[in-house]
Amino acid sequence: QVWDSFGRALYSSQPHEYPITSIAWALDGELFAVGSFNTLRLCDKTGWSYALEKPNTGSIFTISWSIDGTQLAGACGNGHVIFAHVVEQHWEWKNFEITLIKRRTMKVHNVINDAVDFLEFRDRVIKASLNYGYLVVSTSLQCYVFSTKNWNTPLIFDLKEGTVSLILQAERHFLLVDGGGLYLYSYEGRLISSPKYPGMRTDILNAQTVSLSNDTLAVKDKADEKVIFIFEALSGKPLGDGKPLTHKTEIVEIALDQKGLTNERKIAFIDKNRDLFITSVKRFGKEQKIVKIGTMVQSLAWNDTCNILCGIQDSRFTVWYYPNTVYVDKDLLPKTLYEKDASEFSKNAQIVSFVGNQITIRRADGSLVHLHISPYPAILHGHIGASRWQDGVRLCRFVKDQTLWACLAAMAVANNDMTTAEIAYAAIGEIDKVQYINSIKDLPSRESRMAHMLLFSGNTQEAETLLLQSGLVYQAIQVNINLYNWERALDLAVKHRTHVDTVLAYRQKFLQDFGKKETNQRFLQYAEGLEVDWNKIKAKIEMEIAKERERAAASPAVRT
Structure with a gap:
């Protein structure tokens, strides 16, 4: 057992x-x-x-x-x-199959043209990894890097010490783990960095507890299993403010997404309750939100060409076509998923790889199952990554799939493209959101539009900060009034010595509508001797809007 x-x-x-x-x-x-x-x-x-x-x-x-x-x-x-x-180990990637046929010999089979190559090594092969167009092989003394385009001229360099226990690959570089530490190499054989953290023990690291992307390395701590250390790949230094990522329960498996901009890098992880979380790895100052996106998840993998995540959830196989949706419109997340019955995979199945639109799953009895998903979400990711919004809309109209429209809506909001967001939300029948986006497009200044987009995504604090930094104090107060954050609205009005009567007037109207009396001491204190004149207040508001229009007209900012 x-x-x-x-x-x-x-x-x-x-x-x-x-x-x-x-x-x-x-x-x-x-x-x-x-x-x-x-x-x-x-x-x-x-x-x-x-x-x-x-x-x-x-x-x-x-x-x-x-x-x-x-x-x-x-x-x-x-x-x-x-x-x-131990022989007959097997590696697969796209159209290549590689088998260790003897201790020092590998057989490479290209299934497209049936070409066969044999790779001979001086010492016995210990570990190997095949991904992103490269085969990395470590023997007891050396490391070999083969390009899948040319098997005859490998790059060879000597290993520093110890036996390699793990090889991880990303598109631009690869990681070797041995008894001495973590070593990040380029595919040209140049040592890039060697990250270190307190109490580092490399002998217990495996593919579930280390993850590598083009710019980031994440390692789960063994001393405290609630902690993930995150490093910048090129320098080997801790990322952001240097603090590790801490979760409330023990973490079992971690995975970094592979594509996109460095400042949008995400990490997904499963904790011991089998809940799946996602969070950003750029951690400056304020704590990033760790958002739960799945339950009873036993295995996960990111796609190699775009940021699509797949996982096995209890009795379902799930693909998150655009996990970032949780940060822009949480209600939309269920509409961006693909789900399939996973009972055929049996209990404790593991995802081996997610390359292109093919997912390989190993069942509990060791057999491999290959699944194919729709290629369209990956094509959509490609269009949006290159800012080809018109092509994205055309693709969605051609495919006529609600899931794809939902992904496009979330991508458009994340990139502040109001026109595309409006089209996509209309296609999935989210009329209230279409109306709100329309109202945002009519706002006079770029700052106001950006703040209301942040509000749309549920980031009220960021929206208020943006308005205050732009000098739009009244708009910041009005945002809090609209959200019934009365205390905060009054704080801002008092601090900036403006629109105290506006806050009190809206507060009185709100209480009258519900047939209630004022009980808050602060509001009673400021209301003493202050007469609410709606005509004056409306004139002041119109003046504020006119001022904002003038500012927007004077600045060369282009409307989005």
């Missing part, structure tokens, strides 16, 4: 023919070996069996792995010592 670190059962095998006499984990925790009478079995960490050998050795009483996890030794009942080497 196999359990995870929280005591949850992952796997339970059928009874074996003979009693099990030994069991041992490989040091990286990816494999374990099981010994029995005339039996040696190699198993994945989730329990299913890779290989079964039947040596004529009697019972295998003890198994010991080499430090690099490529071979093991077993003490046998007949007095012999058995040695075994």
Whole structure:
């Protein structure tokens, strides 16, 4: 039986023919070996069996792995010592299949033209990774970097120390993890950085606890499992204000998105309650919102070409076509999802890769399942990334899919493109939002329009700050009045010595409409001896709007 670190059962095998006499984990925790009478079995960490050998050795009483996890030794009942080497490891990416056929030989098969290449190495192969058009192979002493365009001339450099326990790839560079630390290399073999954090232990890091993108590296802390350290890839320094990301419960798996701008980089993570969260990694000053976007999630992966996220949720397979929606219009998120029944994947399935529009899932019995999703959301991401809004609208009209329109609406709001947002919200029948966007387009100044877009996304504090910084004090007060933040509206009016009567007038009208009396001492205090004259107030408001119009006309800002 196999359990995870929280005591949850992952796997339970059928009874074996003979009693099990030994069991041992490989040091990286990816494999374990099981010994029995005339039996040696190699198993994945989730329990299913890779290989079964039947040596004529009697019972295998003890198994010991080499430090690099490529071979093991077993003490046998007949007095012999058995040695075994792990081969036939398999890597796939797009049209390439690579197999480790011997300890020092790899076979490369291009399935499109059926071409076969053999790669020979001086020492035994320990780890390999195939992604983003490169094969990175580490042997006991060297690292080889092959381009999938040319298998004959690898780039080779010597390794500093220790045995590589993990290789992670991003589009521009790759990460090697060994006993000595974390090393980030370019595909030209140049050492870019070597991030460090307090209490660093590299021997326990794996693909679930480390994540790499073009500009960011994230590592889950083992000492405190609620903490994620986030580094700038190029310098190896902690990102933002240097503080790690802290969650309220222990984190199980982390993943950085791969595309888009550095200041919009997002990290998704699953905690021990199996809830899926997303947050931004650029963390200057104020705390970024950590938003929950899924429950009962057991595995997740970001797409390699655009920021689409997929995950296995309890009995459903879910794709978040535009996870950023939670920051611009939370109500829209359910409309940007694709869901499919996941009962065919059985319990504890894991996502292996998400390349292009193909997702590879490994079921609990070790078999692989390939899923295809619609290519249109990725095309839409491409159009919007290049600011081709007209092409995005055309694509949505051609496909006639509500999910795609919902993604376009969220993307348009995130990029402050009011015209596209209006078209997209109209297409999904969100009439109230169309009317609000129309009212935003009629506002006189660019600052007001941006502030109301922030309000639209639920960022009231940012909207108020923007208006105050732009000197639009009355508009900031009016925003708080509209949101019934009476205390804040009065604070602003008193602080800036303007429109105190406006706040009191709207407050009185609000209480009269509900047949209530004023009980708040501050409002009673300011209302003493102050006469509310609606004609005066309306004249003042009109003057403020006229002033804003004049300012907007004088400044060269272009209307969006």
